[in-house]
Amino acid sequence: MRNIIIVVCMCLAFAKAEATILQNYRQHTVAQGETIYTLTQKYKVTSKQLLELNPDLSSGLRYGQVLLIPAQNKVLTQRRIKKYKKHRVRRKETLYSLAKKYEITELDIKEANKELYSNPLKKGDRIQIPVFEEVELTVVEPNKEEVPAIEVPLEDGKYKVKQGEGMYGIATKFGIKVLDLKKLNPNIGDLKPGMVLNVPKSNAVQNEGELIGQDGNDTQIDNQKLIEYTIPKKMGMYSLKKLTGISEDSLIQWNPKLKDGLKEGMKIIYPNPNYGKEVVKVPTKVNSNKIASLVDSLNNFERQRLAIMLPFSLQKIDGENTDRDNLKQDRAMRIALDFYSGVKIAIDSANTMGIPVDHDIFDTQKSLQATKNILDATDFADYNTVIGPLISTNVVETAKELKSFNTPVVSPLTSTDVRLYRNLFQARPEEEVLKNKLKEYLIEYAKGKNVIIVTDNNNQELKNEFTTILPAANVLVPNAKKNYIFSIEYIKQLKPDVENVIVLAVDNVGFITDAVTNYSAKTDTHKITMFGLGNYEEMELSNIRLSKLNYVFPQMFKESVDTNSFIEKYYSIHQITPNSYATRGFDITLDIILRQASASDLYESAMKNGKTVMTENKFDYSKKFLAGFYNDAVYLLQYQEDLSIKELDINNLKVDTEE
Structure with missing residues (x-):
């Protein structure tokens, strides 16, 4: 019995000794916009220390994530408790103030007083304050004044x-996730200095043969270790990461000034992925504000051959069902037929101008497998350009298969969030381009006016985007429980003596219809201009109300009102006016034909000719680094008193503002 008691006492003694060693760390909840770099700067720690305490960081930083942070910078300590102080809590004292007073962490206090994990600190509580004895272990931190040395791989694909x-640091360096790096090195355990890893090959960079910036800030560098790049107007960190191909933390490590944000005209540097390789120079893109007249610059009258890939779904047509029955049932088929009706007129128009064009049609049947079958069975080497398919997955598959031929593939109606292949032209502007066009105009227009932003509790991201660019605005925040804005809240912020600018930072049907209804009712007594992200046709809002509100919105096309040669030609053939799909088929096809007739190919024309304006659509293709071409041209439209819709020009607005 005595021996049992001795053993139990020894176990308790060891347990007590173990319990007196507390790690020196604090907790941090990740806020919106924080990065690993900003955390290392805030808490004076290294990214390696963060990763050791938080292994989940290897898969990226998440909003709301709770992290353990080392409490000190230049020293790591093994914290053994030497003794405890007694402390009686006074009025207004908090865990934070006590931790600051005794130079320990709130977690240290909670560990010494377990009840504080579940109960709040109260006046009169008697608690224990741990006193530590410390053994210092110096941690060598990188010299922030020195520019890091460039890592040149032993050979392409090795590091x-x-x-x-x-693993995290290396994966970040090559712009991949830790999981991807581990897949490339399945038999690698713990990393050791000098160990050679498999990393992504840079042949994709070599194939691009170019380093192209945005808005004319192209940097041609043949054999230099670093690229110097000038930040253009309106560029954000996301665009800069896509351009350079490296992470935000790496960019800030190379350019510490970036931690204060991107500014127009700022010069930065980053590693040249083409270092030591032959780089093919390409023509610089012209000023995108200038509209190109392709008809006046035709110089290439060689015969063109186009491939038209659309989901006609001909396999559905049989003896039992008529074409009309199929058209009613299949929306994609209707769109394909309308689109192709415009394509045919564009080709006829080109032939009339002396540009010989042949075309072949391929039925993709809305099927990825059918698309693959077409690609396997057809030699596309002799085609100048492929228009289609309509569905994004089929477009990406087509571009992937035809990139070896360097054949341009134009996606006419859909956009994809995957990184485009270098031969893929996305003719439909991305939603971000539309939103940025509205923001750019709004920033200038709202100056000196009473701005009201309508928000939705369920879409904080959209709210933050507009409150950031309009910091002085009145923000309508819905009731927290019901997520609803009462009618009185909409109108009580209005001012009768100045123009009121209403911004719909929402995508909820209820908020949009309520805002339009409430504000349009006040237009007799107040001057109001409303801004939104779409024309909201599906909501069937009254055009009269939108006209009263001088409603402004971005759109990829402007509906043609006046009769033109295309409408007349279309009507003479089909006895109806063309819809938006037929017009888009005409605009995209004729734009491609004219571009190819005014340059050696579509690639050169995209860089040389810049923006074009067709019947209802604009095209201004920008080449993204290590990716394809994106159409950055959109319309900013406004309802007029007579219910017509007018295009707005931000350049004219800036002139008026300055005057």
Whole structure:
């Protein structure tokens, strides 16, 4: 019995000793917009220390994530409790103030007083304050004044591990996730200095043969280790990461000034992925504000051959069902037929101008497998350009298969969020382009006016986007429980003596219809201009109300009102006026034909000719680094008193503002 008691006492003694060693760390909840770099700067720690305490960081930083942060910077300590102080809590004292007073963490206090994990600190509580004895272990931190040395791989696809490097740091350096790096090195355990890893090959960079910036800020560098790049107007960190191909933290490591944000005209540097390789120079893109007249610059009258890939779904037509029955049932088929009706007129128009064009049609049947079958069975080497397919997955598959031929593939109606292949032209502007066009105009227009932003509790991201660019605005925040804005809240912020600018930072049908209804009712006594992200046709809002509100919105096309040669030609053939799909088929096809007739190919024309304006659509293709071409041209439209819709020009607005 005595021996049992001795053993139990020894176990308790060891347990007590173990319990007196507390780690020196604090907790941090990740806020919106924080990065690993900003956390290392805030808490004076290294990214390696963060990763050691938070292994989940290897898969990225998440909003709301709770992290453990080392409490000190230049020293790591093994914290053994030497003794406890007694402390009686006074009025207004908090865990934060006590931790600051005794130079420990709130977590240290909670560990010494377990009841504080579930109960709040109260006046009169008697608690224990741990006193630590510390053994210092110096941590060598990188010299922030020195520019890091460039890592040149032993050979393409290989990388030698440096002292202190981990999987996360190497994965970040090559712009991939830790999981992807592990897949490339399945038999690698713990990393050691000098170990050679498999990393992504840079042949994609070599194939691009170019380093192209945005808005004319192209940097041609043949054999230099670093690229110097000038930040253009309106560029954000997301665009800069896509351009350079490296992470935000790496960009800030190379350019510490970036932690204060991107500014127009700022010069930065980043590693040249083409270092040591032959780089093919390409023509610089012209000023995108200038509208190109392709008809006046025709110089290439060689015969063109186009491939038209559309979901006609001909396999559905049989003896039992008529074409009309199929058209009623299949929306994609209707769109394909309308689109192709415009394509045919564009080709006829080109032939009339002396540009010989042949075309072949391929039925993709809305099927990825059918698309693959077409690609396997057809030699596309002799085609100048492929228009289609309509569905984004089929478009990406087509571009992937035809990139070896360097054949341009134009996606006419859909956009994809995957990185485009270098031969893929996305003719439909991305939603972000539309939104940025509205923001750019709104920033200038709202100056000196009473701005009211309508928000939705369920879409904080959209709210933050507009409150950031309009910091002085009145923000209508819905009731927290019901997520609803009462009618009185809409109108009580209005001012009768100045123009009121209403911004719909919402995508909820209820908020949009309520805002339009409430504000349009006040237009007799107040001057109001409303801004939104779409024409909201599906909501069937009254055009009269939108006209009263001088409603402004971005759109990829402007509906043609006046009769033109295309409408007349279309009507003479089909006895109806063309819808938006037929017009888009005409605009995209004729734009491609004219571009190819005014340059050696579509690639050169995209860089040389810049923006074009067709019947209802604009095209201004920008080449993105290590990706394809994106159409950045959109319309900003406004309802007029007579219910017509007018295009707005931000350049004219800036002139008026300055005057």
